[in-house]
Amino acid sequence: MVRFSLSLSLLLGTTLVFAQPAAKPKSTSIKPASRVSKSSPVSLSVNLNAPIPLDPGVKIGKLPNGLTYYIRKNTEPKNRAELRLVIRAGSVLETDRQQGLAHFMEHMEFNGTKNFPKNELVNFLQSAGVRFGADLNAYTGFDETVYQLPVPTDSANVFNQAFQILEDWAHNATIDPSEVDKERGVILEERRLGRGAGQRMRDQYFPVLLNNSQYAKRLPIGTEEVLTTFKTETLQQFYKDWYRPDLMAVIAVGDFDEKQVEGIIREKFSRIPAVKDAKPRTEFTIPPHDDTKVVIVTDPEQPNTVVQVIYKRPEIKERTLNDLRESIKRGLFNTMLGNRIQELTQRKDPPFLGGYSNYSNFLGNLDAFTSIAVAKEGNVERAIRAVLDENARVKQFGFTATELARAKQEYFASIEQAYNERDKTRSASFVEEYVQNFTDKAPFTSIEFYYNFFKKEQEGIKLAEVNALVDQFIHNDNRAVIVMAPEKDKGKLPTVDQIIGFINDAGKGLTAYEDKTLNTPLLAKQPTGSPVVSERSIKEIGVTEWTLKNGVRVVLKPTNFKNDQILLGATSFGGTSLYDLKDFQSARFSSTLTSLGGTGEYNQIQLSKFLAGKQVNVFPYVGELSEGINGSVAPRDLEVAMQLLYSYFTQPRKDADVVQGFISNQRSALQNQINTPTPARVFQDTVSVTLGGNNPRRQPLKPEDFDKVDLDRALKIYQERFANAADFTFFFVGTFKEEQLKPLIEKYIGGLPASDKAEKFKDLGIRIPAGQISKTVYKGVDPKASVQLVYSGDLTWSPETTTQLDALAEVLEIKLTEKLREEEAGVYGVGSNAAYSKYPVPRYTFRISFGCAPENVEKLIAKTQELVNDLKQKGALPADIAKFKAETRRETEVQLKDNQFWLSYLQNQYYNGDAPDEVLHEDELLKKVTVESTKEAANTYFGPNFIRLVLLPEKKSESGK
Template sequence: MYLNDRLVRFAFPVSLLLSTTLVLAQPATKPKPTKAPASQSVSAPAKAGFDLSKPIPTDPAVKVGKLPNGLTYYIRKNAEPKNRAELRLVIRAGSVLETDEQQGLAHFMEHMEFNGTKNFPKNELVNVLQSAGIRFGADLNAYTGFDETVYQLPVPTDSANVFRQAFQILEDWAHNATLDPKEIDKERGVVLEEWRLGRGAGQRMRDKYFPLILNNSRYANRLPIGKEDVIKNFKPEVLEQFYKDWYRPDLMAVIAVGDFNVNEVEGIIREKFSRIPAVPNPKPRTEYDIPAHKDTKVVIVTDPEQPNTVVQVIYKRPEIKERTLNDLRESIKRGLFNTMLGNRIQELTQQADPPFLFGYSNYSDFLGNLDAFTSVAVAKEGNVERAIRAVLDENARVKQFGFTETELARAKQEFFTGVEQAYKERDKTRSSNFVNEYVRNFTDKEPYTSIEFYYDFLKKEQATIKLAEVNALVDQFIRNENRAVVVMAPDKDKDKLPSVEQIISYIDNAGKGLTAYKDETLNKPLLAKEPVPSPVVSEKPLKDIGATEWTLKNGVKVVVKPTNFKNDQILFSGTSYGGTSLYALKDFMSARFASTLATLGGTGEYNQIQLGKFLAGKSVSAFPYIGELNEGVSGSAAPRDLETAMQLLYSYLTQPRKDADVVKGFLSNQKSALQNQINTPTPARVFQDTVSVTLGNYNPRRMPLKPEDLDKIDLDRALTIYKERFANAGDFTFFFVGNFDEKTLKPLVEKYLGGLPTNGKPEKFKDLGIRIPAGQISKTVYRGVDPKATVQLVYSGDFTWTTDNTTQLDALAEVLEIKLIEKLREEESGVYGVGASAIYSKYPVPRYTFRIGFGCAPENVEKLIAKTQELINDLKQKGAAQGDINKFKAETRRETELQLKDNQFWLSYLANQYYNDDDLNEVLQEDEHLKKVTVESTKEAANNYFGNNFARFVLMPEQKASTSTASQQGGGKQ
């Protein structure tokens, strides 16, 4: 896998540059800083104050050392999850260090580490780990960035042999790769398929604008995926030279966090990694910069497959290196700034005619030696000027008038609540949360500190941060020099786009005629009238799973499972049968959007914006929903905020609020986004629509959403449907899992769930008769200019609903996927990834769907489908190999070990078992069901489920000669 870690961590600005898909979601508002660390070490007693000139203290729970050969190691004991460890091998070398003839070989080298080492020839490494229950891809993985390559290995620690073997794997990766020329040639095809997957409008436009916004730096022409001709034609010795130059101990770190003995692990690391010889005259490891520029770089790119118009204004500035406590304090200020500005821009979408589909501004990491303050707007109806001006005006409003004291107080509450939650969970923090901190410390010298210290520091220092300090940041962030603008748009809109000069004028002239922001809040109880409680009238212990079922006088059922998996987490949900299935087609759109439109209005007397402000600093969520066969609510709370969460749940279900203006703006934005998709349909979208409507048998409820469908929504009817769906709580079952005391929870349940209305009429869903068509189906879609194809093969049919049958289906999916990876990827070098999955449901009638999917070169479609069918036929004739069955069982048992200690698993499990009326002890009987998975049972399952109901879908490029049609305008202005 190739990516740049810095693009992912705080990467909204640059990651959006790497993607052209529209995500209608609120942007992350975390600061760039040393984040609230995950730690359970014990720090010194709280001090009266801090000397801000002192360095940020490192977490004493981490044992850091350096071997004589230069290799660094980080070791930390952490018992969550039990009997598990997270291991990493970090190489401080990535694609930026490649020579011209090596472009793509840092990433290729990562691939080759899984294709033969001294102690694990060919694919034996993957085989060994799968047999220990470690999944390839999901668990065992790696990534290559511009500046680093990181190998990820989560392992069990309750097997001394597997645990030691894991360190042998790390050592082999470090200096024992065999780089067999035959294996290299086989892997070329796999890497080329990964390269092929990355092709599309985003790649074509990125290739145009990257050199400009990165000022023709080394980063602009060293993307980790590399170049096709290099991947196809490099000589093995060129790859060997990269390995020799950069895989050396002075550029390596081994990281181990988990449930183990620290001294024992240190001994293993010293034993194995001291064997790596130091390089006598190492090649200098150049640190590349992105040069600054005085002018404004503007680049306008269009593409026939780009569905919307996106504008990004990037104010680049030197990277902030956090070293001292004052730096830590500054990072908190940036986080507060991001939060407040993000909230303001989000409010712009909550009006009758929003100026953009999506927008945000924030400060974060950028790339190389730079940070950036980035403003992004996705234009509505292609109106670039209105969209970007709206975002830039909010930046300017801060510049002219600043934030308000009440905004700052809420932002401080939000920030502190997040850190406090991490502090409360310090003894329940997962090992996976720690390792990335140590990776960044090694690669970027980012400090890591304990959560105890950070919590203490925040508690004291955040109170000293004044509004004027935060307001002053905008002058640091927004400056005319080192500025870049990217406009991405559909080809069809090329002639409508503003010129370079117009775009610069929009930026330079933003902020005229503004007035100060008014922070409108509401200071009223969430519930105007207290509910009338209804007591628990019966209790049923569910001892085997540690739960209890309560029945309230009003008919509501409540299942509670107290746990100690998390200290500050309570999860809840509730559901009943019904859903949109009970409404005629004429009401379908109103029913489909009913819960969305109701929550857009807020609840009670609080509109959506006021509700967000009311809940600021509280760890609370509640989301009502209406599905096809059921309706319900899901949410979470910290124990201290549980009553607020219950009030919010009660309020949503009993006093929905109508806000016609917000709904109008929401529907306007949705229509615009849908129209963009119709005007410039992406190949993937057309293909998935084809799959969906075909498998949905062209039922109107399975057709793709169109702009005119939204005209069928009647707000009043939608709210009536919403009220009808939640009018009878008597047929609801609610579930609570997490850190609560039943004695504390019960009165809240009796008050807020017992107070819900009931009418004594239990409902059932309606079977709409929507089924995947029987028989053979074959459809080929011709879309797209790139030389790539997508394949989906679907088997379906009726299903006998038993736990044994679902286990057999899961096993069939896993053993087939193992074989597909071996055949299509490792032997044929025809795919990068391939998946096989089984989906089954009991309602409205028991059915199963088995899907196989992969991407490949168009010329390989028929060959790879034929190979897939050969594997299926082999399963039908012989069953699965015993070794593959053993891998499935090992992976399943390991996964279940973790799930049994996870609140989210138990919430979903309990809800599903009740919904399907299944045995509540099923998960405790897993071994009995796994024993029934045999060679013969997989043979029988293959014959049962790979039947005559078969649908084949293929996406192929358009049948005409075509080349990349991305166009570009560019320019600069002082």
Template sequence: MYTLVRTTLAALWLTTTLVVAQPTTKARKAPTKAVASTRSPADLKRPIPFDPNVKVGKLPNGLTYYIRKNEEPKNRAELRLVVKAGSVLEENNQQGLAHFMEHMAFNGTKNFPKNELVSFLQSSGVRFGADLNAYTSFDETVYQLPVPTDNPELFERAFQILEDWAHNATLDPAEIDKERGVVLEEWRSGRGAAQRMREKYFPYILNNSRYADRLPIGKEEVLRTFKKEDLESFYQTWYRPDLMGVMAVGDFDIAKVESQIREKFGRIPKATNPKPRQTFTIPAHPDTKVVIVTDEEQPNTVVQLIYKRPEIKETTLNDLRESIKRSLFNIMLGNRIQELTQRADPPFLGGYSNYSSFIGNLDAFTSIAVAKGDNVERAIQSLLDETARVRKFGYTPTELERAKRDLVSGAEQAYNERNKTRSAAYVNQYVQHFLKNDPVTGVDFYYNFLKSTIDGVKLDEVNQLVNQFIAPENRAVVIMAPDKNKNKLPTVDQVLGWINNAGQNITAYVDQTLDSPLLRVQPTAKPIAGEKKIPEVGVTEWRLQNGVRVVLKPTTFKNDQILFTGTSFGGTSLYDQKDFESARFASTVTTLGGTGDYNQIQLGKYLSGKSLSVNPYIGELQEGISGSAAPKDLETALQLMYSYFTQPRKDAEVVQGFLSNQKSFLENQIATPTPAKVFQDTVQTVLGGGHPRRLPLRPEQLDRVNLDRSIDIYRERFADAGDFTFVFVGNFKELDIKPLIEKYLGGLPASNRQERYRDLGIRIPAGQISKTVYKGVDPKSTVRLVFSGDFNWTPETTTQIDALAEVLEIKLIEKLREEESSVYGVGVNGSYAKYPAERYTFQVAFGCAPENVEKLISKTLEEINNLKQRGADPKDIDKFKAETQRETEVQLKDNNFWLSYLSSQYYNGDDPKEILSEEERLKQVTVESTKAAANRYFGKNFIRLVLMPEKKE
């Protein structure tokens, strides 16, 4: 794959979208008392220390390596090969070949001819795409290889793979020609409004630098016509050891890994007369560059203000202290921008501002907002006013205090998890150190430095940053809008006028806080009425006097994490159509009001410095609440959960603003629908059988949301906790958590109401349906093939469905991508549900050229028929089993997995011990079982959905 950059530049070309989501209250854990800084200026001149747990070395040929032992997860390692060569180094006749070379590394090397590398790793339990992957950007190419370490032969072969990528790619002309089609399909998938507008504004914001003309995906004509010699030249010129880094982090012996690296990579010849690796820059410009672009498929008006400045390199402790100031600035400004969207009449649909790395040799302070309707002026003025407010009045002491708490709590959480940090987190740090010389500071050092330094950071210091970040030189403004709004857009002079006259009538920010108990009345604790142990999976069940069931799984997978969820049958299905809109938005509009005496803004500030998240929701078949907390903040999380149950709060003005924003967003989508949106709406409508509750949301439906009725429905859904099942997973002791459970869950209201959901009869239609949508100007299509029906819900049948989906996906990648070279990717999803009826669904999805639609559908159905006739290839079955077993090994040590698994098992009424018999169920997956499954599940209920470009006159 390719990526433009690893920073906020991506936000400049992504279409910003709003979603109807449940608001989540989040905060971080309060730090221990910070110690006032006693560091002298001389101390701060010292270099930032390098993490002593990392072994760094350099081979005689110039290759750099980083090695760290880390046992999370057990028996796993994260390997990387990093090459300081990306699209910016391409000659004119090579545009796209840095990325193409990345593809070819998977299509034949000295020790893994053709596609044997992917097949070998799949048979070892490494998934292609999900695990094994790579990316190419402007300045680098990074190969990612996570592998097991408990198989010594496999682990050694992994380093052979890295070495082969480094200098043993075969570049077979036949394989190159086959891969052209795959890369062109990746190029095709990126076509659209974002790409067309990006090509117009990149030269402005990147000041006609090399970066503006070297997008990693390259140029279509080059990809179609380049010669092998062009690709080989790039490979030989830039894939050389002095530009390479190898990173290895995982559960292994450091000495053995270092020996492997020295042996394999030491035999790569040192480059003779190497071509200098030029560093490209983005030239400064004294003026403000304003670019206004429109497109017929752009749904929203997006404004962006970019203030570029030279990149800040962090090398000394003073630089580290300066980065703390920038983080505090970003936190406080981000909170203010968020508050703007929580008003009765928000100035934009969504927005943010922050200072971060940009691209090339630059950092940038960037502000982005999605305008409400076509009101560009208000969106820009609101962003400008907030920074002008900081410039004129500064932040407040209370804002700084909260920001410090949040910043320290994040570092404290990392410190608490220092022996449970995943290898992937570490390896990515070393990648950035190699590429950008970013600091690699040990968690211990950074946490202690932060604690001893942060109290010494004064408000005036942080306030002064606004003058560094925001200046008239090196400024760029980008406005992206629908074609239909072209005549309503401002001129360049108008935009410059708004910028130059911003903040004239602003007033000081008022820090809205509240100091009162979260709970007006403390709940009355109720004792546990019954207990059941399930030692096989380390689970305890408690039944409380009010009927609440609590499922506990204490773990030590994370030091600072407790996850929880609670569910009950019911949901929006219990309400008639006239109340549906009020019901579907009930949890959203209720929690927008905050809870108890706290409005949403006050609640966020009250929870600052605490690590917790609580989120009530109402689905179609159930209502529930989910969340997480650090152990020390669990009681606060449970108080908040209790408050959401018992103290819903109405804030009509905030809800009015939310519904207004949602309505404006939907109106934009309808006025300028993207091809993807039109197709997805069609898929949703067809698969929902045209049922009113499966139709795409329209603006007029928001007018039917009655706030009072929504609040009443919310109260009804959470009025009786007696039929709720709560699951807690994480670092706690049953004895310690017991009084909290008895008080905050045992104290919940209950009336012994036993509810179920209502089956609305919504099913994917039976029979054969074909629907083609014609939308879009680009020559690209999307295909969705759907099989569905009734099935018998058992662990054995669901395993067979999982297996069938995986073996079909493996075969379709092999046929449609590797042999036909006609898709970039293809996905097969096998899903199933027990409620409201036992049903399964298979979906096959891929994108392709319009002229290849029929051929690829035919090939897909041919592979399905082969499964029906002969069953799956035994090698593909072995790959499925290996991938599943390796994935399960990691999942069994993961809190998120256990929360999802246990909540699903109890929701469906299934045995919690089911996971223990997975190996036996995998043994039942055979050639014959996949044949039987294919005949059972790929039946007569077949829906074919295709998106094609608009027909030309």
């Protein structure tokens, strides 16, 4: 897997690929602090010149050969460990003849090592319940290559073999020439997937943005010429030069005996000989420039106009306690500026589709302060001026004391939860800190130390200090501007001089920011509650059901999986299905438009400020067949969450100006997609319309659809959907005691309006069409294809049936990966997925999807059909069935200790009317998955209803050939 670019998806799925490389937030290895009382004393004894102390919970060692190791015992999740092998070498170290081989080497580690020939490594781990891709994975960046191996620790054999795998990766890769040649196709397919407008524009602006440095010349994916022609010896040389112990770290975090793990590491990795006369590991830099570099790039498949202003500056290395204090100031600055820019989208006529300003890591030896704006109707000047004016407003007037107080509260709250969860932190959360420590010397301290440090320092951080940062961030030298736009708008774009003028002239005629807040109760009138009148216990799964006097059902599952987390949800039948087509658009946007208004007396901006520093997230939704509430809250803020929930039910608020701005932005984004439709968008629209039987409710959203949205009607529909609480089931999962939660539930949920009227959804008759359908979309200039093969039909709803479908999907994906990727080298990845639902009627959808070269479409579809037919004739191999069972059991072990799983599971079980304790019978269901059952399932679900959907490049005209 390649890791090097940043992309964000905003605005109805429009993908905006920004110019900068993957930005790492400053101090990701340092955990922010928690909230403390205002009376906490500021210590005068802290020596800010002292180094940041490393977390004493981590054992760090170094072998005589130079290999570094990190070991931490951590019991969340139980019987699991996260292992990493980190190589401080990536694509930036390649020679001209090795471009792409750092990444190629990463692939080859899975294609044969001394102790795991061919595909045995993947087979062994799958048999132990480790999924390839989802669990077992790796990535290559500019400066490092990281191998990820999560494994169970309750099997001594599997755990020991996992370290053997790490050792093999470190120095025992076989790099067989025949395997190299097979893998070329897989790598080329991965490279093919990355092709498109973003890649074409990046190839133009990277040399300028990165000032022709080595980074600009060494994208990890490499060049097609090298990938197709390099000799095996060239790859072997890269492995020999850079896979050596002085550039390696082994990281182990998990539920194990630390001394035992240290002994295993010393035994296995001491066998790697130190390299004499090692090749110097050059630390490449990106040279500065005094001028402003401007690059304007266009592409026929770029849907939006995106402007970035990037102020590059030397990287801030965090080493001392003063550096740690400075990182807190930067975090406060980013928070306040981000909140201001977000407010601009709440206007009647927002100046852009999206934007932000932020200080973060950049690449190599640089950090960057980056301002980004996505222009509305292609208006570059208005978009970038709006963002830069906010930067300038800070420069001229600074932030306000109330903004800083809120930012500190947000900072406190975000980490207080981490501090409270310090004994429940998952192993995966730790390993990235140690990777960064090894690759970039980024320090990692304990949450306990950071918590106390913040308590001592946070009040001493004054407004003037934070305001002064803007002068450090914004400067005219070492500045780059990247404009990406649709090809059709090339003639409308401003010139380089005009763009520089926009930037230099920003900030004229500004006034100071006015921090408008509301200081009134969220609920003007307290609800009149109703008591619990009946109780039912489901002891097998630790669940209690309450029925309140107003008819509401509440399902509770107290857990100890987290110390500071309560998840909540509510669901009711109905949704947009109950409304005629003329009201469909108003209904589908009803919860969105209502939420944009805020709630009660609070508009959305005021509500956001009111909730600052509180760990509360509650949001309503209206779907097609149901409506409800989802959210999360820290126990200390539970009453605020309950008030917000009550308010969303009883005090919906409309804000016509904000809604007008939202709709204006959505229209503009959709029009961009229509004017410059991307191949992926066109194909996905075709898939949705086809699978939706061309139903009006499955058509792509168009700008004119917003003409059918009526705010008053949307608000009325929302009120109707949430008028009767007795038609809802509420769910609470997490850290609470029932007796403590009971008064709040009786007051706020018991106080909701309710009646004895029960609603059901309406079956709209939308089904995937029966029979055989084939559709080919011709769109795009790149030589790449996408394939989706869809089977569908009616279903007998039962846990046995859905388990057989899951098994069929997994065993087929295993075989598709072996055949299409490993043998044919025709795809990078292939998916096999079974989806099923009970409502409106029990149905299943089985989807197979992959990307490939256009000339390979028919061959790979034929290979897929061969595998499907093989399953129908013979059933699955026992070994593949065993892998499915092992993976499922291992996944469930972890899920049963996860609050989010339980919330989703309970909501689904009650929604479908299924047994709440079904999960406890998984082993019985898995025993029923056999060779014969997979054969029967294949014949049942790979039936006559088959849809073939293919995306191919646009056909060239005869004159263009």
